[in-house]
Amino acid sequence: MRSLRTVSVVGCHAEGEVGDVIVGGVLDAPGCKTMYEKMMYFWTKKDSLRNMLLQEPRGRSSMCTNLVLSPCDPQADAGFIIMESDEYAPMSGSNTICTATVLLETGMITMQEPITKFNLDTAAGLVGITAECEAGKCKSVAFDNVPAFVFALDKAIDVPGLGTISVDIAWGGMMYALVDASSCGLKIANSDAAKLVEIGERIKRAVQRQYVPVHPENPEIRGVTNFVWMGPFETADDGVKTATNTVVVSPGRFDRCPCGTGTCARMAVLHARGQLKVDETFRHKSIIGTEFINHIRGTTKVGEYDAILPTIKGRGWITSFKQVVLDPTDPFPEGFRVADQWHMPTDL
Template identity: 75%
Template structure:
């Protein structure tokens, strides 16, 4: 078979969200940190991301993770998160997928009943604890990077909607968080088109009116993702809530979203609604669940921060090779409006 590029990929999803893992076909790139490597691919070799995520090889509702040698000497492996519109510094579902693939393919030896490893991400070092049995990762828990609130109850003017109150928090990505009732909707599939359309409009309005900057890496700035939330509820020995995350260019995260959960934990803690060590079960629009808690607190620059731990499951779905024929007219793929949502200008 003729090919100018061949990538070896393990298909995977975590609680419904696709997070395939490239395990071969890409050489390492220069960089003292994983964030440096992220910038390299973003500015010098973005063709890989476009090739695997755009049609005809990809689709709107998927991510791909790229395994690379780590930069941090404490890490067992490094990886970058490729999304449709960006390179995310961190992602919970993608961390769970990557850890599952590393262990279930034997790239990192699995130890039963518990395997511990460290993953180097563009947001920092992430510790992973995998519960393993019979060669399968039953659950993967990760100790996320410190998460914190940039601002609560920001009034954002959204054309056609008026003033919307928005929280902005860091959970490994910069999130805008909006209560579903404030936009007259519920986190249910029947409201899917409206949730996506309104969510994209609010996100763009936040981007125009408020720019959070990470105190430890000023290059990480600006909201790129939005969570629409339902109220916190009391359960037997835990608290629970539902949310959906609107990922650009306009689709739902199928999982409860690990970084979004971390950002929400920071907001709930700042509001006094959840305590350190208290169990929180976060549900997605398809009712999959992450089990989470705050394992401690810290400071990030001037911000009070929480240390979230998020636990979920992933399943390998395929083993495949993605190739690019030298005469393929779409080396960067393409997008079509019936699947790739394009928001109406506000």
């Protein structure tokens, strides 16, 4: 068989969200001093890799791919960059859980039972991992995320066709706009799926036109790129504070898991509103019923912003071991998109 490229990939998902992990066939980024620089190197110079793996016919809209690389931070055991359909994410919870699971279950990082601790270097900063392990299986991954904080609460955003919408803007490792689904007459359920995606994308684009948050420690990270529909926040029968959410990921699909960085952004909002305290457990559920178990481990400052230190816990499962190849005669070396699966609102 002829191939211009051969990339070794371990298939994985975290609470339903696909986050495959590249473990071979890709050279490291040369001359980079940080994982953010490595991320930008691949985005600006080697983006054909992301297109080949994530777009059809090799990929699909509802998946992500992670690239394991050497760390830049000497405290880290490994580094990785996160490739999504429309961007490279500085940080992602589900992708962190997938990458940690693959590193442990393939032996790239030595598994210690019952607990393995190590650090991962990301474009957003150093992330600490605590994995529960038993009989060679990584049963769960908890990660100490970078600080999360709120840029704005109840910001009025004018959305064409919808009027003025109240939006919270927060950083949780990615930039998020968060909106109460009920405020738009919607509920987080498959029955409202088409409206949730279309209206969520419309509100996000309106936010992008009207407000551009800038990360105070890295001004190259700017602008909202993700959207959270928030469900009711309540105390469950077991006494745990619980909520449902769904994140609309461009180009117009739901995150299948509760979304780690989106959860961090929501925890920052809840803390800013006095609804979630340090060390309180927060259970965040996805549209398919999977959940992350989370807490705020402390507080800090990021620039002028009051910030929380969030910890997220979830589970990952390896689904496949595969080699993705590119035949030299394939007419789609970087794949393609078709509007039935790669939806974008038509009025943007």
